[in-house]
Amino acid sequence: MRYETVIGLEVHVELATDSKIFCSCSAHSYGAEPNDHVCPACCGMPGMLPVVNRRVVDFGMKAGMMLNCHINRVTTFDKKSYYYPDLPAAYQTTQWFAPVAVNGTVEIDTPAGKKAIRIKQIHMEEDAGKLVHDLREDTTHVDFNRTSVPLIEIVSQPDLSSAAEVEAYLERLKTLLRYARVAECEMAHGTMRCDVNLSIRPEGSTEYGVRTEMKNMNSIEAIKRAIEYETARHIDAVENGTEVLVQETRRWDDVKGKSYAMRTKETAGDYRYFPDPNVMPVVIDDEWYDSIADSLPELPEVKFERYTSEMGLGEYDAEQLTRSIALCECFESAVEVCGSAKDAANWVISEIMSILNTKGMTYDMLTVNGETLGRLIVLVRDGKVGRANARRILADMFDDATIDPEAYAEKMGFIVSNDTGLIESVVKAVVAADPASVAAYKGGREKALMALFGKCMKELRGNCDPQVLRVVLLAEIEKA
């Protein structure tokens, strides 16, 4: 018999707000000392009351809109109770009864064409802290830096049917949420985590089989392996009676390539949800709703279409640029200033992307201002700054976003000289000093010209129009 895999995902995404969801502590503790970013509220001390961070609701709504969800205009927060040392108040504030967004869809590409994955809901909630086990001392420490960092949980319907579809779905979520600038979605950083619900059924059947859940998956590769393994295990159980499937939570061991049932104690429990009386229902009025709707970005495929058909870029260039909203924004504002899509695309793709790669930064981390880049491009095009020097200015712009290209070029002595007398004297000296290269070029070796050209450029510190230099140099070689 042929089986189909039925998969639903619960994806936790950390929202990129500056502060936590119910207090003003910083939500970014990467590299911080344990318990540096805590206050009496987020470490669960009595007497502190939660005050909802409006930015979190902004981001929750934005995520909902990006995933074509209906936004609940009255959205409420609820308490979910359970004991764990990383949960300081022994309850998590989440959304159970009226989540911010419901009934959406995410379209993915599959070999059989487009497929719509239905979204059941998106709810906002607070993250828990972290336990740090010290094996030498046989103790466990708690770090509350992460408690109350805002999350959204995106719950899909069981519409996915393969590891490849899951991958496509997660990639699409990443793209949409990154484009909306609500989240980093980096599984390796833990800013995107995934629970996989999986069952199998005979192809064509509409009944669901016994479902198992694998929690806290944090790499797409591991998810794919886990799905393959679980599918095989379920089929084996059904076909060969190797085991009796039960609805349970399982832990995926990526090193061993196996899933294990968790102790029932870890999975059993009644979360005793109830409305949090300290958080008033959040009412989203038209003005608020519209301000978020108006701030939604153009989708990558729309940008791609516009770049290729209206702006005349090649498909490769358009594809590279649309990999990140930051690259797109930089490109688009550079075009506005310099007027050339081709030039702007070249600078973003060949210069900016490679600097980001070298620095180990993601494309979304780009801080270079597109307008400034546009002015730099104009300087190069007008022959006022040599390309090599322009690259140096650009590199410095990564460290200092306030750099003004004209003033900086002036300060650094990068303005191209129009002093033909200087160029001629440099060329004369170089040609006179290197008769071997001159002879080689005359003998037909093109490369020798480049060597002489390079020496001249170096003497001129790059501040020379390459076309002018070339003409003067060739003339001088003729004479020699």
Place this chain on the structure above:
Amino acid sequence: MKIITAKTDCACEKRIALDDMILTSDMPTAAGSRMLDGYMSLFDAEVVTRLKEAGHCVSMKADVGEFAVDLMGETSYNGAPVASGVLVNAACETVKNGDAVAAISLDVNGAIRRGAAQSGLVCIKPTYGTVSRYGTIPAACSGECVSVTAGDVKTVADILSVIAGHDDKDGTSLPAEKCEAAGKVTAPVKRIGVIRALCEGVDADVQAKLDEFCAKAQAAGIEIVTFDGAALTAARAAWNVLMSAEVCNNVSRYDGVKYGYRAERFTNIDELYTNSRTEAFGDVLKSVILYGSETLSTENYMKVYDKSLRVRRIICEIFADLFEDADAVLMPAVGKMAYTEEDVKADKYMAFSENVYTAPASITGLPAVVAGGVQLVGPALSDAALLDAVARIG
């Protein structure tokens, strides 16, 4: 009778006692529980900050029952506050004895209103949201209010005006204009409706207080009418459900991990939780925790908890109807003028039946003023009007 902490032996005109549900950074706050014995808060409650800024001397902590859910304070780990064989409320005692000019309490389940009624003091449980709960130990957050108790109406009104007002740190705090409205008499009380269903079965001395109040009110030109109000007695059961659920949830943070009591013997985290909580919590609180936990279970949520939320809405509607025909309603605050130690020994859950009188105002968040041994409940934001009425009645 215990005053837990007296920081100074100050005898100034502006000394205030706090009950032990209100956090202070310079005095321990234990909420009447072994769990929080010696607990020092990192911050002051908003009401404490406001009092200090207004030049009051906040120098005294009065004991409460464990998380203030009991009758009078008898579940405190320090033992029941008793004077001459009769239960007393510690915060009320500080005022009665002249140790403080006023007491600030967190009214969770009416203990302070009962105390004030039995000691002949004036007490206001203001409209929910007009006084910040920031820095109060959370118990039943949807209904608990910071209240003021003093010997006379003027002192109560003065202290209330210091602590009331919008606070950004409390998400349930009402907007400034509403808080201000609660402090002004816009419509003086001209007609009071007596809730007959709640007056039935009270002791004769309580009935006498009610009669006396009505007579004085009429003498002051206030009309007295009678309402049946039988449905208001349902507030008690619903409030017990909501309160227990919230208390259960709010005290779950005390797990022996971060602060507070920790059991000496445990071999794993589950034992650490269980042993710490078993050893530190008292019996009545444990019952509340169990009851609350049960009402929130998946099985019971709709049947019990959600139904109680619906009862809350209905009680609000009933009050709204009553306030069409009267400016305030009168009800007892207690069923008897004194509780003996034997009473609570015979029925340690007496707080959860006796609160039939205090639950209607707790569950709705309506303002309630206790004076002359009885309780006047008014519409939302009628706080100043209620105080004005009892001042006129005298």
